[in-house]
Amino acid sequence: MKLRQIKEFVIEKLIFLSGIASILFVVLIFVFLLKEGIAFFREVPAKDFIGGKYWYPISDPERFGILPLILGSLLVTFGAILVSVPVSIACAFYISEVAPVKLKDILKTGIEMLAAIPSVVLGFIGMTTLVPWVKKIFHLPTGLTALSGSIMLGLMAMPTIISISEDAINAVPKSYKEGALALGATRWQAMYRVVIHAALPGIIAASMLGIGRVIGETMAVMMITGNAAVIPQTFLQPVRTLTATIAAEMGETVHGSNHYYSLFAIGIILFVLTFIINITADMFLHRNKK
Amino acid sequence: MVENKGKSQKEKGKSQVKIEVKELNIWFGKVLALKSLNLEIQSNEILGVIGPASSGKTSFLRQLNRLNELEAGFRMEGEVLLDERDICRIKPEHLRKNIGMIFALPQVLPISIYDNVVYGVRMHDGKSKSELDAIVEDSLKASFLWDEVKDRLKEFATKLSGGQQQRLCISRTLAVRPEVILFDEPCSGLDPISTAKVEESMLRLKEQYTIVLVTNNTKQAARVADRTAFFLMGELIEIDKTHKIFTAPQDKRTEDYIQGRFG
Numbered sequence: 001m002k003l004r005q006i007k008e009f010v011i012e013k014l015i016f017l018s019g020i021a022s023i024l025f026v027v028l029i030f031v032f033l034l035k036e037g038i039a040f041f042r043e044v045p046a047k048d049f050i051g052g053k054y055w056y057p058i059s060d061p062e063r064f065g066i067l068p069l070i071l072g073s074l075l076v077t078f079g080a081i082l083v084s085v086p087v088s089i090a091c092a093f094y095i096s097e098v099a100p101v102k103l104k105d106i107l108k109t110g111i112e113m114l115a116a117i118p119s120v121v122l123g124f125i126g127m128t129t130l131v132p133w134v135k136k137i138f139h140l141p142t143g144l145t146a147l148s149g150s151i152m153l154g155l156m157a158m159p160t161i162i163s164i165s166e167d168a169i170n171a172v173p174k175s176y177k178e179g180a181l182a183l184g185a186t187r188w189q190a191m192y193r194v195v196i197h198a199a200l201p202g203i204i205a206a207s208m209l210g211i212g213r214v215i216g217e218t219m220a221v222m223m224i225t226g227n228a229a230v231i232p233q234t235f236l237q238p239v240r241t242l243t244a245t246i247a248a249e250m251g252e253t254v255h256g257s258n259h260y261y262s263l264f265a266i267g268i269i270l271f272v273l274t275f276i277i278n279i280t281a282d283m284f285l286h287r288n289k290k
Numbered sequence: 291m292v293e294n295k296g297k298s299q300k301e302k303g304k305s306q307v308k309i310e311v312k313e314l315n316i317w318f319g320k321v322l323a324l325k326s327l328n329l330e331i332q333s334n335e336i337l338g339v340i341g342p343a344s345s346g347k348t349s350f351l352r353q354l355n356r357l358n359e360l361e362a363g364f365r366m367e368g369e370v371l372l373d374e375r376d377i378c379r380i381k382p383e384h385l386r387k388n389i390g391m392i393f394a395l396p397q398v399l400p401i402s403i404y405d406n407v408v409y410g411v412r413m414h415d416g417k418s419k420s421e422l423d424a425i426v427e428d429s430l431k432a433s434f435l436w437d438e439v440k441d442r443l444k445e446f447a448t449k450l451s452g453g454q455q456q457r458l459c460i461s462r463t464l465a466v467r468p469e470v471i472l473f474d475e476p477c478s479g480l481d482p483i484s485t486a487k488v489e490e491s492m493l494r495l496k497e498q499y500t501i502v503l504v505t506n507n508t509k510q511a512a513r514v515a516d517r518t519a520f521f522l523m524g525e526l527i528e529i530d531k532t533h534k535i536f537t538a539p540q541d542k543r544t545e546d547y548i549q550g551r552f553g
Contacts, residue, residue, distance in 0.1 A: 181360075
């Protein structure tokens with residue numbers, strides 16, 4: 001009897017610890033980032049950091065303006081949304097509403113495979129195929145542009161958006177669709193007048209999660225966007241993103257220097273951005289459940 | 291529709307066949323849901339369909355407006371004729387406009403009462419505001435809902451009670467001007483008073499429409515149906531005038547079911 005109670009107690013606590021661990025890790029990471037990054041804001045005011053137009057961390061005098069990096073990230077992400085969201089939603093509708101059962105299974109497996117491709121491989125493929133192509137089509141001096149990054153990242157976000165949107169569409173009660181069809185709606189009318197409305201919160205959440213992945217993506221973006229830290233004017237010029245900056249410069253900075261801390265500050269900005277996106281996605285998902 | 295009415299007046303005396311089912315077999319995967327069904331539905335009658343669970347009565351109903359086609363593994367043989375036309379040759383959206391359906395659970399949309407009623411109409415063709423207003427009033431009157439909601443047409447339809455919602459669904463179906471209305475256990479979720487109101491509107495509607503009523507409540511069939519069909523295990527056991535089915539059934543199984551010995 002006693003043994004059983006001890007066992008019960010231990011198991012209960014173990015499960016509690018596993019549950020709390022994920023939250024603990026997030027908090028610890030955030031605290032670490034803050035600790036390293038906050039010191040930097042004493043040297044450079046946040047306003048100059050975020051609004052500054054020049055990123056010359058190792059020249060003299062050093063300048064830490066990350067506006068070009070933020071705009072680079074946003075531009076590439078915006079392009080990726082344009083590429084991935086419409087195609088993904090159409091694809092999700094095709095899989096759940098149009099495709100025959102056998103094809104449906106093949107497509108779902110295929111999309112999961114797409115999600116499993118390491119981003120460095122996608123970057124590599126983009127570098128050898130897409131980049132020369134962009135250069136040729138637009139007659140540019142280099143194909144390493146925001147456009148190439150947007151297309152590649154769009155591809156990367158698609159599996160997430162497709163599979164979550166597809167779940168949302170599947171979760172729409174069958175009776176909604178049948179009700180519309182019974183009133184004489186065509187298949188297409190039932191789809192865009194009823195199903196898409198009911199699934200919309202889920203589809204938005206799926207898109208937000210896909211975007212979250214795009215903003216945080218590093219490897220592919222570093223390989224194909226050209227990494228020039230200037231404020232971008234068009235999609236057809238090289239840009240540098242927040243993530244690529246951290247990845248490229250962390251290895252060569254002096255430990256404890258302003259440059260070193262500035263990279264942590266960039267990490268904080270990035271963390272806040274993805275946090276906002278995930279919270280928004282979560283809000284839409286929960287509204288869906290109600 | 292005008293032509294049809296002229297025809298029915300010419301042929302007065304013999305009742306007109308609205309729907310004719312010939313040697314209908316339906317499979318879902320390997321399961322035979324309906325076995326060589328033959329029956330006729332007359333214009334302006336209420337045909338009640340009764341039978342225990344998985345007797346094929348819902349499969350039969352959903353075949354009439356071709357909703358069965360949405361199921362995976364559906365296969366059919368035989369013919370269903372609407373006014374002597376094979377329904378498989380009619381575009382599904384046209385067929386379903388002519389053969390409306392009321393479901394067991396009312397599916398009102400989270401929009402206003404008015405918009406709910408004209409939802410189907412707007413899908414089919416552009417109508418002016420005054421035409422729509424007239425359709426809304428006519429349809430709501432036909433389902434006896436008008437007096438209860440005429441002052442709050444702009445309110446959310448989801449605020450209505452269950453019985454009102456079901457009558458709203460009837461109005462919505464009437465608004466697209468069908469000729470046949472299929473009821474799939476329309477009162478299974480309603481209280482007795484709401485049920486009585488829905489039944490009352492059915493009796494009134496049969497003056498203009500042909501009605502097929504699938505119900506688990508045998509007493510409901512006895513109350514409203516002109517003729518009643520009894521289904522069992524995918525087979526039509528018996529079809530006859532309702533009072534005959536309930537007082538002097540030909541088949542032992544019909545008698546057993548009606549008296550509640552199985553099902």
